[in-house]
Amino acid sequence: MKQHNLHSIPGLSVVTAKSTPKSMPVSMPTNVAPIRDAVCTVVRTIVGLLCALFFSSLVSAQTPPSGGSEPLYDVYQLSAEAQIDVANDLMTVNLVATATGSDAAELANKINSTMGWAVNKLGPFTDIDTKTLDYQTHPQYERNGSRIKGWVASQSIQLETDNFEQAGDAIQLLQERMQVQGMRLKAKAATRENAEEQLINTALESFKRRAKLVQTNMGATGYRVMNLSINTNGSGGHYPRQDHMRGAVMMSESADGPAIEAGTSAVTVHLNGQIQLE
Secondary structure, three states: OOOOOOOHOOOOOOOOOOOOOOOOOOOOOOOOHHHHHHHHHHHHHHHHHHHHHHHHHHHHHEEEEEEEEOOOOOOEEEEEEEEEEOOOEEEEEEEEEEEEEEEHHHHHHHHHHHHHHHHOOOOOOOOOOOEEEEEEEEEOOOOOOOEEEHHHHHEEEEEEEOOHHHHHHHHHHHOOOOOEEEEEEOOOHHHHHHHHHHHHHHHHHHHHHHHHHHHHHHHOEEEEEEEEEEEEEEEOOOOHHHHHHHHHHHHHOOOOOOOOOOOOEEEEEEEEEEEEEE
């Protein structure tokens, strides 16, 4: 059989496959690799820090505040309070001397004279501690405020005592030339301290009763106190100030001494703590 060359047959075209060109390597700019490495380093650092924070938070959540390895379980927060009213046994009274006029120097002399008189009058009252306070002066203006028409001068004297009978007599005497500016009744520091010591014992007993109640109800064999804070708050005495001030004004017109009602002050002890059942 005669063979024909395909290329020599008329009207027949032969398409020959061309070889696929080899892939050319892509060249990367020389400055990209360092940037890539730097970014990878930053990412690895951030991930490491986040992991460290996560695991450290888990550890801190499972360990007690003391830093030990024992986990916190069966922990209860308890509080207790005890309060008592103690009698006010210390009085502080301020009396003021005032004078008005156009001559400031003359006013100062009047005030000094009144203060000297008061100190002399208080001499026999040996249970009263006396202290003079600052001298003050300020101008008085005319109604339209255009100019000064005079001066007002004042000075106070402070009395402190636990002898209320002497205080009443002294106030009555000084009101001949002075006015009561303010009065405060409170418990002395030693009185508050004695009351606080008693209240601490009471509050501790209450705290232990509550801890025992929790232990019994939870079926535990015992408990231990993890922490305990004791706070005291001895407030000053309260009284109707307007009534006392009104009585002081009326005393200047009466020969009788002032009737002083000492009242009471509240002393409070707060306990807050944690227990752990065993």
